[in-house]
Amino acid sequence: MTDRTVTVIGLGPMGRAMVNAFLDRGYQVTVWNRTAAKADELVRRGARRAATVDEALAANELVVLSLTDYDAMYAILGPATTALSGRVIANLSSDTPEQAREAATWLAERGARQLTGGMQVPPSGIGTPDSATYYSGPADAFEAHRQTLEVLTSADYQGEDPGLAALRYQLQMNMFWTIMVSWLHTVAVARTHGITATEFLPVALKTADVAQFLEFYAPRIDAGDHRGDVDRLAMGEASIRHVLHTVRAAGVDTTLPAAVLDAFQRGMADGRVDQSFTSLVEVFAADTA
Ligand code: NDP
Incomplete structure (x- = not known):
């Protein structure tokens, strides 16, 4: 009506x-x-x-x-x-x-x-x-x-429940803002090497298309399956360390990759070296307990 x-x-x-x-x-x-x-x-x-x-x-x-x-x-x-x-x-x-x-x-x-x-x-x-x-x-x-x-x-x-719509929205925004800020941060690094946001766009679009990863890992996460048969947390930790060095060398703010590195290192300290990076979901959950 x-x-x-x-x-x-x-x-x-x-x-x-x-x-x-x-x-x-x-x-x-x-x-x-x-x-x-x-x-x-x-x-x-x-x-x-x-x-x-x-x-x-x-x-x-x-x-x-x-x-x-x-x-x-x-x-x-x-x-x-x-x-x-x-x-x-x-x-x-x-x-x-x-x-x-x-x-x-x-x-x-x-x-x-x-x-x-x-x-x-x-x-x-x-x-x-x-x-x-x-x-x-x-x-x-x-x-x-x-x-x-x-x-x-x-x-x-x-x-x-009047809170439900706000909750769904905030879940989405938690992901959205992190992705967008990560993109801006990467553009800041690229620009120090003379690469413009527009020049970087094709790579940015390809990298932002993470659908295949989400679809592969979501059922495993729900099943508590963090086996390291595709990726290992130790591999991810080394990778993000390389990113951090590259960012620092460019003279760009390192807060963002440092936070990601910190998450990986906490996962390793938690005995998850040989697990997938998806095991970070348990590390994050433990933070709020
Ligand atoms: P803005 O913040 O630009 O404008 C919102 C309105 O709030 C304006 O009319 C402003 O009045 C009014 N306002 C703010 N504070 C006061 C106050 N103390 N007293 C009276 N009026 C006040 O927001 P948007 O239009 O961009 O977005 C509106 C909502 O939608 C936000 O909650 C935002 O998070 C959400 N949203 C926005 C999106 C976007 O892309 N913009 C996308 C999805 C959701 P005045 O004109 O007088 O300043």
């Missing part, structure tokens, strides 16, 4: 892309942003500018939040008192699972229900069919607004 109306609060790059996607599909969109000028272009396209947060909340049952984090939500919605009652807040701002759960409770105390969302795409992916967002929260609220939310991306509902 949808009445093709929605409120969007937060007009950073993501929020603006969301409003544009809704407008493209003929939705009536009410918008509010702390910096009001960010709504100007959207208003020219047909969005309605709410003068106050209360007015934005009153306009529609479904209110999409696209903010830097949940602290911004409290800053914006804190002063709104009765206006929150009866609203479904699709909070597509990213934050921790704990923050998502606390916010759901905070909103419930004010008569609103939260759908936590974790968007897996940049602004350019919003409104395209092959992109996806994790959702969690009350199933009936999700089903009531699924059609509207699917204007933005496809919806991957994780369950009632």
